[in-house]
Amino acid sequence: xxxxxxxxxxxxxMTVARRAVRTLPREPEAIIPAMLIPxxxxxxxxxxxxxxxxxxxxxxxxxxxxxxxxxxxxxxxxVSRANTLVTDIQTGYLDKMLITPVKRSALLLGMMIADIVLxxxxxxxxxxxxxxxxxxxxxxxxxxxxxxxxxxxxGLAFTGFPYAVALRTGNPAAVNSAFLIFFPFAxxxxxxxxxxGLTSWLRTIARFNPVTYLLEALRSLISEGWVVESLLKGLxxxxxxxxxxxxxxxSALNRRVKTG
Amino acid sequence: MSESAITASGLARSFGxxxxxxSVDLAVERGEIYGFLGPNGAGKSTTVRMLCTLLRPTxxxxxxxxxxxxxxxxxxxxxxxxxxxxxxxxEKQTGREVLELQGRMYGISGSTLSNRITEVVDFVDIGGxxxxxVGTYSGGMKRRVDLATALLHEPEVLFLDEPTTGLDPxxxxxxxxxxxxxxxxxxxxxxxTTQYLEEADALAGRVGIIDxxxxxxxxxPVDLKRNVGADLIVATVxxxxxxxxxxxxxxxRLAQVTDVSVHNNEVTVSAxxxxxxxxxxxxxxxxxxxxxxxxxxxxxxxxxVFLQVTxxxxxxxxxxxxxxxxx
Numbered sequence: 001x002x003x004x005x006x007x008x009x010x011x012x013x014m015t016v017a018r019r020a021v022r023t024l025p026r027e028p029e030a031i032i033p034a035m036l037i038p039x040x041x042x043x044x045x046x047x048x049x050x051x052x053x054x055x056x057x058x059x060x061x062x063x064x065x066x067x068x069x070x071x072x073x074x075x076x077x078x079v080s081r082a083n084t085l086v087t088d089i090q091t092g093y094l095d096k097m098l099i100t101p102v103k104r105s106a107l108l109l110g111m112m113i114a115d116i117v118l119x120x121x122x123x124x125x126x127x128x129x130x131x132x133x134x135x136x137x138x139x140x141x142x143x144x145x146x147x148x149x150x151x152x153x154x155g156l157a158f159t160g161f162p163y164a165v166a167l168r169t170g171n172p173a174a175v176n177s178a179f180l181i182f183f184p185f186a187x188x189x190x191x192x193x194x195x196x197g198l199t200s201w202l203r204t205i206a207r208f209n210p211v212t213y214l215l216e217a218l219r220s221l222i223s224e225g226w227v228v229e230s231l232l233k234g235l236x237x238x239x240x241x242x243x244x245x246x247x248x249x250x251s252a253l254n255r256r257v258k259t260g
Numbered sequence: 261m262s263e264s265a266i267t268a269s270g271l272a273r274s275f276g277x278x279x280x281x282x283s284v285d286l287a288v289e290r291g292e293i294y295g296f297l298g299p300n301g302a303g304k305s306t307t308v309r310m311l312c313t314l315l316r317p318t319x320x321x322x323x324x325x326x327x328x329x330x331x332x333x334x335x336x337x338x339x340x341x342x343x344x345x346x347x348x349x350x351e352k353q354t355g356r357e358v359l360e361l362q363g364r365m366y367g368i369s370g371s372t373l374s375n376r377i378t379e380v381v382d383f384v385d386i387g388g389x390x391x392x393x394v395g396t397y398s399g400g401m402k403r404r405v406d407l408a409t410a411l412l413h414e415p416e417v418l419f420l421d422e423p424t425t426g427l428d429p430x431x432x433x434x435x436x437x438x439x440x441x442x443x444x445x446x447x448x449x450x451x452x453t454t455q456y457l458e459e460a461d462a463l464a465g466r467v468g469i470i471d472x473x474x475x476x477x478x479x480x481p482v483d484l485k486r487n488v489g490a491d492l493i494v495a496t497v498x499x500x501x502x503x504x505x506x507x508x509x510x511x512x513r514l515a516q517v518t519d520v521s522v523h524n525n526e527v528t529v530s531a532x533x534x535x536x537x538x539x540x541x542x543x544x545x546x547x548x549x550x551x552x553x554x555x556x557x558x559x560x561x562x563x564x565v566f567l568q569v570t571x572x573x574x575x576x577x578x579x580x581x582x583x584x585x586x587x
Binding site for chain 2 (some may be wrong): 002003004005006007011012015018019022023026027088091092093095096097098099100101102258
């Protein structure tokens with residue numbers, strides 16, 4: 001008689017997550033660029049624009065505080081285990097897991113847990129760099145926590161895109177191309193200049209970009225205090241994107257594991 | 261619950277217009293080693309993927325360990341172990357981590373899991389390398405770990421999809437020994453696909469020969485070979501097809517000859533007593549103005565069975581052989 005028995009969803013989730021988290025430090029080639037790129041942009045943007053921005057802006061305008069959420073977006077957007085998933089598909093390891101009774105949704109959600117761990121790590125690191133260069137939070141320690149959680153929620157919401165592409169195509173090149181969607185999200189927004197300072201066409205586009213509301217929510221935690229309206233809008237933007245990407249990803253998963 | 265380990269009735273699978281498996285009927289008893297023999301592309305792997313719940317049949321039904329592969333897929337999964345053709349493992353984990361992950365996916369944990377890992381590591385003889393990264397393993401080592409993952413939860417039915425394709429003879433012999441031990445010591449039903457005739461002959465209690473998506477012959481290796489004839493005289497004769505055909509007709513009329521077949525320049529005579537026929541056969545050739553370049557008298561092999569039922573010899577495709585030596 002077989003020793004195997006069905007295990008619950010949570011156990012399956014932890015099993016898959018354990019593997020994904022364990023792999024994180026074994027892939028420095030993926031993590032080091034994700035750490036360096038936001039630092040690079042943070043430094044360059046401040047170096048290039050701080051004096052201009054602060055001389056043009058309101059008297060107490062702090063460009064470093066204004067840029068910190070942008071660095072966070074650069075750090076966490078597009079971080080995912082989608083390449084691992086593609087490798088699993090290509091090598092047949094996914095099939096090997098599908099032969100076991102493991103819950104299908106746990107195979108994807110488990111990887112996302114590793115994404116949350118990494119995204120939290122990256123946003124904490126960027127936030128610490130922000131502290132080092134003198135950024136302070138109006139909302140105190142709780143605000144820092146809210147800032148990290150909201151950033152991580154965005155990172156997680158965005159992962160649905162690369163996972164959907166990975167599961168649909170099983171193709172690493174396609175997954176890498178999916179990263180391109182990062183650019184309109186990250187740049188067609190109030191990343192460098194407040195919304196009101198944008199030219200009218202970019203302002204129009206930025207108003208439809210959920211990242212604009214995420215940035216405003218994150219900035220409000222640093223510079224303004226607890227502004228409920230900003231936070232709700234930010235949460236709504238993250239939730240909306242997450243709803244779309246998770247729908248795409250889980251329908252792609254269903255299609256992939258459907259045995260017909 | 262059925263007593264058979266595996267049953268299939270009219271099992272079929274199409275991919276668009278391509279009928280990979282046309283109709284397969286199976287009845288594999290518990291405790292049996294069933295050899296599923298056929299050339300590359302015959303439908304072996306597709307059949308295995310359907311029986312392992314990885315692929316939904318487009319026709320027919322199948323049960324494994326008493327459960328329907330579609331309706332009872334979860335029940336089937338709890339009771340089967342599978343080593344697919346390519347030993348696919350996560351290269352960034354150690355062998356032990358791969359086994360732990362596999363065990364947990366089967367709901368095994370704690371000391372039961374660690375004890376089982378010790379047992380299977382010992383069984384497949386991996387030794388201390390189990391704590392090395394899979395990425396450092398040779399092809400043969402990966403297959404061993406893959407086999408260990410398939411055995412971890414003590415499955416009732418084990419599917420081995422071409423377990424020795426690409427292995428050198430020494431490694432192949434070691435795998436055969438393991439398969440026999442699994443069957444005799446652990447009483448596991450084994451469904452083994454292979455494109456090696458000698459493998460099916462050496463291991464399987466019964467063999468099903470699949471060609472072009474259909475089972476064309478089934479039985480114990482002994483019975484299958486007996487159907488070809490007690491003895492075979494195989495001669496290579498350099499002659500035109502019409503000359504060979506007329507001589508074949510003459511040979512067919514000889515006493516004790518049960519069948520004559522011609523493939524290219526090879527004439528195969530099946531006879532109840534080959535030694536008694538060989539002289540008359542040579543005389544018949546000479547009478548037709550022909551002579552044999554080579555002449556062999558032997559007992560039939562599964563290759564002869566394959567030739568008889570499919571009309572061609574089994575061509576083995578080793579794929580990307582990694583030439584792995586026994587570890």
